[in-house]
Amino acid sequence: MKLGFVGLGVMGKPMATHLLKADTTLAVFDVATDKLAAMTALGAQVCATPREVAAHSDVVFIMVTTTKDVEQVLFGEQGVANGLKRGATVIDMSSISPTAAKQFALRLREQGVEMLDAPVSGGPAGAINATLSIMVGGDADVFNRMLPLLQHLGKTIVHIGGNGTGQVTKCANQIALDVAIQGVAEALFFAQRNGADPAKVREVLLGGLAASRALEVCGKKMVERDFGAGMEARLHHKDIGVVMDIAWHEHLPMPATAATMQQLNALMANGWSRDDPASLLRVLEQAAQAK
Amino acid sequence: MKLGFVGLGVMGKPMATHLLKADTTLAVFDVATDKLAAMTALGAQVCATPREVAAHSDVVFIMVTTTKDVEQVLFGEQGVANGLKRGATVIDMSSISPTAAKQFALRLREQGVEMLDAPVSGGPAGAINATLSIMVGGDADVFNRMLPLLQHLGKTIVHIGGNGTGQVTKCANQIALDVAIQGVAEALFFAQRNGADPAKVREVLLGGLAASRALEVCGKKMVERDFGAGMEARLHHKDIGVVMDIAWHEHLPMPATAATMQQLNALMANGWSRDDPASLLRVLEQAAQAK
Secondary structure (H helix, E strand, O other): OOEEEEOOOOOHHHHHHHHHHHOOOEEEEOOOOHHHHHHHHOOOEEOOOHHHHHHOOOEEEEOOOOHHHHHHHHHOOOOHHHOOOOOOEEEEOOOOOHHHHHHHHHHHHOOOOEEEEOOEEOHHHHHHHOOEEEEEEOOHHHHHHHHHHHOOOEEEEEEEEOOOHHHHHHHHHHHHHHHHHHHHHHHHHHHHHOOOOHHHHHHHHOOOOOOEHHHHHHHHHHHHOOOEOOOOHHHHHHHHHHHHHHHHHHOOOOHHHHHHHHHHHHHHHOOOOOEOHHHHHHHHHHHOOOO | OOEEEEOOOOOHHHHHHHHHHHOOOEEEEOOOOHHHHHHHHOOOEEOOOHHHHHHOOOEEEEOOOOHHHHHHHHHOOOOHHHOOOOOOEEEEOOOOOHHHHHHHHHHHHHOOOEEEEOOEEOHHHHHHOOOEEEEEEOOHHHHHHHHHHHOOOEEEEEEEEOOOHHHHHHHHHHHHHHHHHHHHHHHHHHHHHOOOOHHHHHHHHOOOOOOEHHHHHHHHHHHHOOOEOOOOHHHHHHHHHHHHHHHHHHOOOOHHHHHHHHHHHHHHHOOOOOEOHHHHHHHHHHHOOOO
């Protein structure tokens, strides 16, 4: 099985590197040509377009940022869809709209190509250590055939259901995570403004039911006032935008997610997009500067 | 040191029982006389009023529900303040307003009585197993003197700062916890309405950064549709009310807590007050019944 990989960013590069161990060829493409040189050194075959990657591959992985990016990679003039043979498989590991993921899968199926949506959780560290959580939507047989490849990339790999349900699960992940981070920000902000040391408060809270990875990881950054990424807030802003768009279309009340989205909007407006979402604390502080 | 305990409810009864092991007398009172009989059998000295408890005690513990309850127990005609000797100590373990806790401490100090606010986290199970987290506000010397007594009741016992800061910490706990539960409810609601099995979604999310005790405990109840307490939603509603009142007075923006408060209001309106806060999922479902 010959492999291809489109998108060699902070996540894609270490993932593609793991796939080079799969004992096959790996054709790669990125819009940033400087990222390609390093992959040549590792033994990958550098291509000029996604279409060329597809022409060399039985399975094409995609790891880019937005729904529009994936659409361009798949269906642009030099896109993957124009290069793939019947019977090939696309595994999109980007975090994009579940609705779009479903539509893309339908379009590819018309030309005899199967698609999985397989977004991940775990960030750059998870990509580097191949310990990502991978949430997969698509046909069960396709999932079973692709599982050995995904096992090069992640640890918790779960088939959720049909096309799009992997992206739905990633949305659910971001809802629970970002609302929890906002809750931690409000808790520590409240404590600080009422004379309780946030470091001590975090310590006690970690011992009880309020404990969360958000309190551990982002809470620590808030207490230490170290707002650098970590995770990148702009990606959370992107994902929550996808969620709220679906909530709007489907008439789903999501009040805490909506409140969190507004705070992420303010975070972006302040130019903290590449900082950690722990910066949600700074948004609260800024809105109440006088004290 | 002779001890007293006012409030023998779901939390107070097991706590008072642990204090009976402290090798001293324990005077007790509860408005519900049926709760007193059981304590007599265990060797406690039953009193007719909080004032009588105070008259028998060097240290009086209080474990009741609301700020008003504590005020009544302390400063009512038959209240603790009218029975205490100079040099006595009051340890209020109820979850009440930090502002009130501070005022109560000042009033008691005028008559030579020290007070600690020492609210807890961990629920009935924590009270029974003496594994409560206890967040303490008040004078450091008083804390150090009382610590051996508190160690009969809890495991994580942290002195935060001056009077009221224990209650501030409990507020922070409830902010982080309830906002996280609301986030879990929205995540599982979104998943369910978009065709992803909430049980599988919870499973994957527990493997990543969205993991929390809220997802473990309340998320499990949501997935299993077992909404019975667990925790009691009415107590969370009470605590978040205290938080939002302070936020209003102090001009603190708390958007996700505010959204969660509205959902808790709706939960109460539906008569689910003694069910688990996992019922926040039912509030979302009810607001979008047609699907």
